[in-house]
Amino acid sequence: MKVITTHNNPDFDGFASCVGMKKLHPDFEIVISGVPMQNLKEYLRLYEDEFPYLTSDQIAKVEEGIEELIIVDTPGLERIGDEIKKKLRPDAKITIIDHHPDIRGSDSSENSTSTLGYGITKIFRQTGAAASIVTKMLREHGVKPNRIEATLLGIAIYEDTGNLLFSSTTLDDIDAVRYLFECGLEVEIVAEYVKFDLTIDQKLLLQNLLQNTQTYTIDNHIITITHAETEKFVGGLSAVVAKYWYAQEPETLIAVVRMGKKVFIVGRTKSPDVDIRGLMSEFGGGGHRQAASATLSMVAVEEVIHKVLNTLPKYISSGLKAKDIMSSPVRTALASETIEEVNKTMEITGHNGIPIVEGNKLVGIVTKKTIEKAINHGLGKRPVKSVMTSKLITAKTDTPVSTLKKLMIEHDVGRIPILDENNILVGIVTRSDIIRASQKQPVQTPQESEVSFNFKNVTDIIYERLDKRIVNLLRLIGIYGHELKMPVYVVGGFVRDLLLNIPNYDIDIVVEGNGIEFAKYVGKQLDAIVVPYEKFYTATLVFKDGFKIDIATARTEYYEKPGELPQVDVSTIKKDLYRRDFTINAMAIKLNPNEFGVLYDFFNCQRDLQEGIIRILHNLSFIEDPTRMIRAVRFETRYNFRIEEHTLDILKKNLEGKYLERVSGSRIRQEIEKILEEREPMKAIRRLAELGILKHIFPKTYYTPTMDEKLERVFKFLPSVKERYQNISDFYAISTVLLEFYDKETLDDMRNRYGYPKKFIESLKFTENMMMPLKSMIETRLNFSDIYKVIGKGNPYIFIHLSAYLEEDDQEYLITYIDAILNTKLEKVSGKYVIERFSLKSGPVINEILERLYAMKLDNPKLDEIQTVEKIAEQFLKNLEQAEISENQKT
Incomplete structure (x- = not known):
């Protein structure tokens, strides 16, 4: 080293x-x-x-x-x-x-x-x-x-x-x-x-500048002019102006300061259209285009400011404005028009996006991609306003092209409607218009920062946060991609959790090429088993120690009907990421050696991850896969994020449209089971109830504070049950509470939809009917033999259901009962022993004697089985003899 x-x-x-x-x-x-x-x-x-x-x-x-x-x-x-x-x-x-x-x-x-x-x-x-x-x-x-x-x-x-x-x-x-x-x-x-402290005189000067500030709008640019006067010379004026600049963050700042007989002018700007050097040349000064200064003698501050205001328009580049490049007149569609009608308009005009108006007012915009997806889902007869984007980014006719470009980058939009001074729609600017304008006139844009924001190298994070074995594996996968001339990426949740510094070894690889062919090549190199899934262009690699990674072809998915599994087509990494559920899951890291560690972020995903936002990638996301509504809650509560407002609006509209009901019960159950594996499942269940999602999963469940308390008790009880029984389903466990008091017909519907076993439904109804007596028996600490007479050895879901009604100390008593029935066995007395000892025939009688003996042993583990069964059998035979005598007398 x-x-x-x-x-x-x-x-x-x-x-x-x-x-x-x-x-x-x-x-x-x-x-x-x-x-x-x-x-x-x-x-x-x-x-x-x-x-x-x-x-x-x-x-x-x-x-x-x-x-x-x-x-x-x-x-x-x-x-x-x-x-x-x-x-x-x-x-x-x-x-x-x-x-x-x-x-x-x-x-x-x-x-x-x-x-x-x-x-x-x-x-x-x-x-x-x-x-x-x-x-x-x-x-x-x-x-x-x-x-x-x-x-x-x-x-x-x-x-x-x-x-x-x-x-x-x-x-x-x-x-x-x-x-x-x-x-x-x-x-x-x-x-x-560079951090520095101002002197007392400099601080006083800064205070005066802050107090004497005026803003002006010149040719659509905001100009901040500040001034101060002092009779003595104060050094470091540039440092004072810098403090002002970074504290107030004006777009363009002109500071005019008189010190004794001299007047100093200092200018700074963030705008590429403002030429500060040119302005200062009018005063005999100089500097850079965006930072310059000048010095004058024997002149009044007011006179300097007046000249700045009159001279500055000469040094503000008019450049190209929205009105110079926009398309006009604008083809629009009415909000009441159907999606099919708007699609025809797009096909005739060739437009990829159309503004939507209602009552002469611009209310939204819709893209060709959204229209096509809606038609694929059979929504062609619905009004276009149901799928339009209503949160608009608009601009005025005199907005500079540089500003339009920034708006498109910051908000990830491909077109901006242009309004006149009366807010009437007069034109539209697209990405193509911006590109053409940029070719005619160089427009300064944050291109470099855009690239560094969206595509940055995270190699250091990879080495810092991942095990050496995983890093080596990713390196090798990248090398194999290079050998096959295929771009290779690790994507999705693995990338998300890497950036959040959360361990995640669920590795998904995406290949721009034949994913199955790539998987076979990697499997051969690393001696791993390849399990291909031809229909989805994917494969799973299984290593000798059981470790798995999934490899997929970069693909785009389209849904022929809402809620159904998607159809798949080969695509690029950008389209592959665009098909994903939320922005936080739509990032990829390239693994090929020449770009190893480069993070691909096409949709400002990092920003949402940093701000803790769950955001869909397009308006039809929840229609294409309604289970994403449940998933949104899972991610929101897992990471303590929040569902973005527009995403939440779309979720609620599609929930009301009953799209969740179109999904198979098995897929919904899978999503709920994933929620139940989370660290705080109750948090997610409450959120599902709050948003009304739970009601669409369990239609006759009314989530109340009482139900919330019951579920809390169930989750406290579950670990104890899982220690004693194998294969306990958390989904069945919470269902004992969520399905309480359902009628038989609805329970049958739920059983068919979510695959509940018949025995589970039977035990649910049994416990429901016996709940109050059982609760009382536990709370009054009746003998185990008495409880056994009611529920016997039961099953774990009966106990889980019962726990929802019990306080913590009562749950502990129930656990001791469960331990008793699991650990108590008849060691000396069997059915054969009873038959031979008392000359009885095989039948219900034998079982009744053994059950009575077992119940007594639950209360007294040290019970003498031989002596006790003698007494039980003697009493039983005596009762049997009396019954025969009574029957003979009747005869």
Whole structure:
């Protein structure tokens, strides 16, 4: 192993220096010990994919020793991680690079390079930051950092030199910053992460700026102008403006400050359409397009503001607006039109989306894909408003194209209706319009951030959170995909739980290609059994230790009728993910070697995962598979998420449409059984009842506080029953409460729908009829023999049903009864013994004697069976003799 590290709990200087040294030594791994400083920690939340590193905990699990070690920003081994020290081989080559003049010994003079002891080299230079030393080394070796790396190194230098104002700052620091600027250093990002405190004068100035703020709208852009006046000079105006900028987050900020006889103007903007440099040139200043400044003498603040307002429109690019690229007039459909009629309109016009109007008001929009799915489900006669999207993203005619593009990206929509000043629909802009406009005119967009947001590399997370065996397996699967020239992904719940840091070894692999062919190839390589499912283009790999993974062909599914199992067709990974139930389950990680660890997120799934939202991918999701309504509740309660408002509206509408009733009982039962396997099943059951889903599963179940208490008691009792009986079904267990007091006809319907055994229904009715006497017998602690006379040895579901009516101490008494009937046996007396001893014939009489003996032994485990059966038989024979005499007398 070859390692680059820094001191424990690294700051920007230590971490950035590690990154710089890795540019010079690509075969080394960066290792971080402890917790990064807060501002670095915040930075890494956004940029950590750019700078992969290992933690000391990960290093501890590696068997190899460290043969080469580079230490930066600390003068020795004292402050590096203990795990790194443990891994150092005795003959390790160590290089130390540091800049701290206050802690160096006499042997480390400025610009010195010395060898101290065997294999240890120290490079010390007197600079304000270790990153300056590393930057100089990069420059000397002709290694140019990219824009993000240059900015990281710049943050480190600015932070450790106090924005180049500390006394420890040297020319090397200034030269390093200059070089980093040449490499693309972004000073705005530096200002965001370099923490600094304002002086008292600066704080007073900031307070005045905050109090003297006005906003203006110029050519559809919001302009914030603030001003302040002071008779003395206050240094660091740019720092004060930066504080204002990040605190208030205006789109465009112009600060006008008079200090004595001079007036300073500082401008910043986020908009690509506003040219701050051009504005400042009017005042004799300069800078960058989005950040610039100017200085004037002997002029009033009000005069400067007046000139800014009059001059600024010249430097706001009109660019292309919605009215320049929109399609007009707009083909619309009435909300009352049927889905079939709208489909015909789309076929004639070739439109893939049509706005829906009602009473001259825009009320929604519908896409071709939604229309086709609805027709496949036999919904063609329904009004189009039943499937339209009513939550609209609209824009005005003068909205810039750049804004339209951002709206499409942020809300994942393919078309935006355009309204005039009276909110009348006058046009529509599609993705195609945006693309064509972008080709004619370069529009600055958050393209890079979009890619990094949706497609980021999560290799570090994979190594950090998964067992080594799983990582190796994923690597091998990716290699086999490369060998067969097939893109391979791990998808679904595995990805979701990986990002949530929840263990999940249910691995689903999707292949863009022939999934069964791929499974056979992998099975051959890894000596695993392949179980193919030709109809669904899927296969299961079973390894010798029983471990399984599922492999599927990337596919799209369509449902010929609501609630039925889907028909399958080969597709791409994007369409494969789009067919899934919720956004949190619609992500994939690519496994092929050249893109190993790249997270594919087409639908802003990460955002929903971070915000804790359950969201469907399209409006017909619950119609295609109504069991998703139950699944939504399962995921919502499992992760403590919430069902998104629009998704909840669609769920309720489809529930009212009785789509859940169209699903087979076995599929609904499977979903309920999955809920019952969750850590808090009661939470999910309550939510099912709250949303009305439970009523559609059990039509004559009325969920009340009393029923809730009964189910709580059942769940408390279940573990004890499962310790004593095998194969207890939680579904049957809760059904003892949910199906209480059903009439015979409805119970028969439930039995046919959900597959209850006939004996279960019989025991349910028996317990229901005997519940009050049994409850009283338990509560008054009657002898086990008395209870046995009523329910005998019973069955576990009778006991579970009874437990719903019992408090905790009464449940304990019931458990002791169950233990008694399970452990009590007649050891000396049998049917044969009774027949031979008392010269009786085989028949009900023998069983009655044995049952009476068994009941007595339940109360007294030490009972003498021989003596007791003598008394029972004697009394029984005597009664039998008297009965015969009485019968003879009658004769």
